[in-house]
Amino acid sequence: MDPKNLRSSDVLLLPGARTGRDPARSIKPGPRRQPAGVVAATQRERLLDGLVRTVAERGYQHATVSDICRAAGVTRPVFYELFNGKEDAFLAAHRFGTGVVVRRMAAAFAAESDWCAGIREALGAMLQLLAGTPSFATMAVIEIEAVGPAGRLERDQLLTRFRVFFAEVPQLPCGVRVQEMVDAVVGGVYSAIYRRIASGRTDQLPELLPVLGMFCLAPFLGPAEADRRLGSRIGEDPSCTRSDPATTQQ
Structure with missing residues (x-):
C-alpha cells in the first residue's frame, strides 16, 4: 500500500499525538453510555497519551x-x-507506538520497487513520524533507558525488528557477517536519532535523511555507489532492483 494513499481512518496516531483530555474522547454518562469494551479502550488510549x-x-x-491519570482525565x-x-x-505505550512506526515504515518500503529507494x-x-510527535520521540527514545532492564530489553527487541529492511543486502567481502553489519548500522541510526532528540531538535529529525540514507547503503554498496544511487532517480537504476527473495542473501 502506498502511504500517500492511506485514508485518514487507516492511520493510527502515535501515543502522545493527542491530549489525554481530548473532548472528542470524553465518556458520556447515563443510559446511552458506550459499551464497556469501548469505554475501556478509550480510557486506555487516553492513559497512553x-x-x-x-x-x-x-x-x-x-x-x-x-x-x-490527571493528564488523561482517568481515575x-x-x-x-x-x-x-x-x-x-x-511499555504498553512504547510497544504500541513503535508498532505504528514500524508498520508505517514497512508500508513506505513496500511501495518502492527497489531496496535503495525503499530504505530511503x-x-x-x-x-517524519517522530518529528511530528515529539513527546513520543522523547518518551520512546530518551526515557526508555530510565525504565531499567525491562526498558533496555524492549529497546533491544525493537532494534532487531529493523533487520527486515536489510534482508536484500548483498554479500559482504572478507567474511564479514551481514547480520552483524546490519545490527551495527541500525544501532548507528538509532544513536543519531537519539542525539538529535536529546539536544531538543526533534523537529529537525527529517534533516537527517540524507546522511542516514548514505549510512544505511554505504556499508553494503560502497560510498561512491551509495552516493550515485541516492543522488539519481534510484528507482530507474536496474542494479538496485530487488532480487528474488528465494536467492536473497540472509
Whole structure:
C-alpha cells in the first residue's frame, strides 16, 4: 500500500499525538453510555497519551501514576484495572507506538520497487513520524533507558525488528557477517536519532535523511555507489532492483 494513499481512518496516531483530555474522547454518562469494551479502550488510549506527555515533560523517574491519570482525565482505580503499574503502562505505550512506526515504515518500503529507494522512504517515514510527535520521540527514545532492564530489553527487541529492511543486502567481502553489519548500522541510526532528540531538535529529525540514507547503503554498496544511487532517480537504476527473495542473501 502506498502511504500517500492511506485514508485518514487507516492511520493510527502515535501515543502522545493527542491530549489525554481530548473532548472528542470524553465518556458520556447515563443510559446511552458506550459499551464497556469501548469505554475501556478509550480510557486506555487516553492513559497512553497522558503517560507519553507526562513522561516527556517530567521524565520517567519523576512521573507518577497520579500525574498520568490527571493528564488523561482517568481515575487511579481505572488505571490499575488496565495496567499493573507505571512500568507496565510505559511499555504498553512504547510497544504500541513503535508498532505504528514500524508498520508505517514497512508500508513506505513496500511501495518502492527497489531496496535503495525503499530504505530511503522507510527512513523518511520514521523521521517524519517522530518529528511530528515529539513527546513520543522523547518518551520512546530518551526515557526508555530510565525504565531499567525491562526498558533496555524492549529497546533491544525493537532494534532487531529493523533487520527486515536489510534482508536484500548483498554479500559482504572478507567474511564479514551481514547480520552483524546490519545490527551495527541500525544501532548507528538509532544513536543519531537519539542525539538529535536529546539536544531538543526533534523537529529537525527529517534533516537527517540524507546522511542516514548514505549510512544505511554505504556499508553494503560502497560510498561512491551509495552516493550515485541516492543522488539519481534510484528507482530507474536496474542494479538496485530487488532480487528474488528465494536467492536473497540472509
